[in-house]
Amino acid sequence: MDQNRGFREVAPPDEAEQHAQRSQLTMNKTGKRSYQRACKVALAKGAALYKGRLLTAQALGAHEGQFASPAKAERRSFQPTRQIHHKFDMEVLTWNAGSITSRVWNEILALLATTEYKNIKIAFLQESHWQQDQVYSSGPWSVLTCGSTSRDKAGLVVLVHSSLAPLSEIRSTSIVPGHLQHVMIPWQRSRIHLLNLYQHVWDSKLSKTENRGRRKDVMTQLENRIQRVPQRDFLLVAGDFNSHAVTERPHIGPSVPHRVRFANADVKTLPSLCKSCGLTALNTWASGHRSTYVNSDGTYSSQIDFLLVRLHDARRRSKEAYSDKNFPVAAYRDGSKHFPVRATLFIPPYSPTPSKPRPFDATALDASFRRKDDNWQAFSHRLTEAVVRTMQVRPSWQELDEVMVRVSAEHYPPPRKSQPAAGPIHQEYWKKVRQIQAHKRAGTEHNPECQKLVEDIKEEETRSVAPSAESQPKGSSR
Structure with missing residues (x-):
């Protein structure tokens, strides 16, 4: 069967070239597009139909590279480039260390000096198992500890970089020994308040009432301390809450485990705290990297470590907080482990609302x-x-x-506006109004005496309006 039936035979090269030359000389915009399309097809398949004739690529005058798309110039974005490390940006980290030995302590200090972690200015550490409250310097860091006589499941440490404030100006208070610590840092005409928390774990040796009682005491102390922080200061709460959270916008985001196998009874504790104090959990908004704890065999993970700030301080970048699954410190340990939570905060200087200038005469x-x-x-x-x-x-x-x-x-203070003296008519009018209000509060507004007062007021209002209406000249409108 003739595959080219309905078409003319392939034109000889010389005739085809003459045809192509004539076509290019008399080619309009539409013809140019059809010619280019035919050249592309001929280069790809060997021949193409053009103006009713089957022509080869050579006949069309097409050659390789003729239709190669030029490299597009890089498109400049008119969006302002976001500065990664702003003057008032600082990165923070919170981690349940599960016992800080001398080896782990040296690893932490060495890691904070590396390139990947050099932007961290504040670090919260829980479960240090240290017994004493200490304040000292270690290299560029101010170390503030909150110890407990109970070595097991207790102990807090806060690291503050010297670029924020010298050690002599930082204050640390132990609110609940080993479980709640308050650190204040002077910052740009205000303060940064750090609350480091390690909540009691559920102890199988204690009853359910005792467990809930001591956990509630810590949360009550935390809430009271948060309420005492001035609004002009920046507040940051971090630590191991040993409890899960459920989504409750705008306080708890959607990035929380939906089904927790061993969810404890006080799963509403954190949302309730955030709601009463106007806080939000930063590491509950970004998708992925949400679990902060995993058991020894890796079959169970949960989210019990959080970073909290006030709602108006939670910027979009701050809500990109995540758990660092590649944290190398104490990675050689067997058993369950916590992953640190990292976030970048924007802490601007305090700017008081400008007061209006006093007017003068x-x-x-x-x-x-x-x-x-x-x-x-x-x-x-x-x-x-x-x-x-x-x-x-x-x-x-x-x-x-x-x-x-x-x-x-x-x-030259402005003159005070004098209050016009009320005449006897006004005094009597407002006296009746107060009596009517008293009847309404007592529920006796249907009393004949109250109805008589209402009628008197309506008559006085009618008399006061009628003269002004009659005084209007005819044909005039207000």
Whole structure:
């Protein structure tokens, strides 16, 4: 069967070339597209149909590389490049170490000096098994410990980098020995409050009531301490809560285990704390890397370590907190283990709300200036002193304007608006209104006496409105 039936035979090369040349000379926009399409097909399959004739690539004048797409220039984004390490960005880490021996301690300090972990400025450590409260320096770190006489399942440590504040200005308080620690760091005209928590584990030797009682005591102390932190200061709560959480927006995000095999009875404790104190758990928003604990054989994992901040401090990047599954410290240990939680926080300096300038009596100031009286002389002397003193400390137009307004308000305060004296008619009217309100509070608004008061008020309102309506000239509208 003739496969080319319905088409003309393949044109000879010389005739095809002449045809291609004529076509290119008289080619319009549509023809150019059809010619290029035919060339591409001929290069791919050996021949292509063009203007009713089956032509080879050579006949069409097509050659390799003719239709190679040029390298596209890199498209510039008009979005501002996000600065990875802002001046007020700092990375934090919280980890249940499960006993900090001298070897583990040296590993922690060495790891924090590496390139991957060098941006960490604050580190929370739980279950150190240390017994004493200590404050000392170790290299670039200020070490603040919260010990407990019970070596097992207790002990807290906070590491603060010296770039934030010197050791002499950092304060540490042991609220619940070995389980709750409060550290305050001065920061840009405010403070950073760190609350390091290690919640009691469920002890099989104690009854359910005793277990819940001591866990509730720790959470009560934590909530009381959070409520005492000023709103102008930055608050960060971190640690091992030894309890799971359920999603409750905007406090607990969706990245939590949906089915927990051994979920304890106080699974609502963390959401309740966040709701009452206006907090959010940072490591419950990003997808993946949510488990922070795994048992010895790897068959069970859970999320019991959290980083909490106030809702208005939870930026989008802060909510990208994750558990570091490649944490190398004490990786040689067998048994169950915790993974540290890492997050990047933005802690800006405190900026108080600017107060409105006090108004002053401009008319009195102008009259005093024209008379050149004693008040004007005192005002001029006081203003000169204030301006000179301010310009020596903070030379700016904003400060100059603020000083001039303040001094003017001191010498020429605005006149107080006098309250018009109420006449006997107004006094009687409001007396009846108060009596009606008293009847309503007592539930006796249907009393004939109350109904009589209501009718009297309506009559007085009608009399007060009627004259004003009658005084309107005919044909006029309000």
